[in-house]
Amino acid sequence: MEELQRQVRLLYTGRSKRARRFRYGLIGFDALTILYFIVTASLPVSAWMTGLNAALGLLILLDFTARLWISENRRRELTQVYTLADLAVVGSLLLAPFFAANLAFLRILRGLRLIHSYHLLRDLRRESVLFRRHEDAILATVHLFVFVFVTTSLVFVLAFEEHAGPAAYVDALYFTVATLTTTGFGDITMTTPGGKLLSVFIMVVGVALFVRLARAMFQPSKIKYKCPSCGLNRHDPDAIHCKHCGEPLKIETEGVNGD
Template identity: 80%
Template sequence: MTDLKSKIRRLYTGNSKRARRFRYGLITFDALTIVYFITTVALPETTTLTVLNTLLGIIIVIDFAARLWISHSPRRELTRIYTLADIAVVFSLLLAPFITGNLAFLRVLRGLRLIHAYHLLRDLRRESLFFRRHEDAILAAVNLFVFIFVTTSIVFVLAFGEAAGLTGYVDALYFTVATLTTTGFGDITMSTPGGKLLSVFIMVVGVALFVQLARAIFQPSKIKHKCPECGLNRHEPDAIHCKHCGEPLKIETEGETQG
């Protein structure tokens, strides 16, 4: 059992070609499931979708159990937000076959799989130099993307419902984007107090996320690399010395000659 645990840990954390391929496979799976849950939120629950959702739930459970098993701190792993989101997603997937009523709340829970994008970003930070160079802009874009589609799922369930189908989901997406950009066309509005409060929340958070994205795109890019002397962890990509304490840095590059 110890040998098996070591093999699994090497797959998740090792530097071999096999381990890197395995992790890129997990990254691909994470990305595809996020897209899948976005595109199927407005589709009616059929037998095929139920079987596929159950299969995805089992795979997510296996991945989750493996990460938890090899973790040096299982308790800390259990408290991460994307771990809690995955637990909710698995609950929604595996419980659906036993519920015959309205599945709206389960669809909202499945939308939380978007939060797993932050786990995906953590993996990319380790695997991709390109990501580390552009991390601020990518993270800001992911924040906005996650907010838009989680909010769209909530708006779809609350204001349109399963019967509205794909057209209703597009309307929910349209309302969300129009609200968070404060465009306010007024052709789709919330009439209840709860709906109006949701609209206010979308406006406030949406504007903040747009500003964050714009700042990340236009400000000078920096790369995360902790200075061994003073601990400063943000530096220019071509830095050879820490600007705070002067300590020599060894930032990973793609082969450019540093000045």
């Protein structure tokens, strides 16, 4: 059993090509499940969809169990945002047949782990010059994407009739983006107190995420690397000394040609 645990830990945390392929495969699985959740959020639940949801829920639960099994600090693992998101997704997939309410919006929370899990950040920082230069913008884009589709699904569930169809989901997306950008066309509005509070939430949080994305896109490119002396964690891509304290830096790079 200890040998199996060691092999699983190497897959999730190791630096071998096999481990990196495994983690990128998991990220591909995450991306496909997010796409599936978005596409099916507005469709009526059928027998095949219920079966597929259960299968996805079990796979996600298996992955969650494996990560918890190899974790050196299980209490900390259980408090991570993407861990809580996984639990919400698993619950919405496996328990949905027992609830009358539409829990589809919870499944989009799967996107919270698209970047933050499986040491993907470490792999991308080491292997991709593009990611190192634009890490903040990429992360801000993912956060904004997840927020838009979670709130769109929530608006769809709360403001439209059940099984209203894909066109209504597009209307919910339209309302979310119009509210987030504070455009406020007024052709689709919330009339209940809860709906109005949701609109306020979309405006406040959405604008903050949008501003963060704009700032990340237009500010000078910096690489995240913590200075061992003063702790400054943003440096120019070609920095060899910390601008704050002068400490020599050893920022990992693959070279110009990636050799």
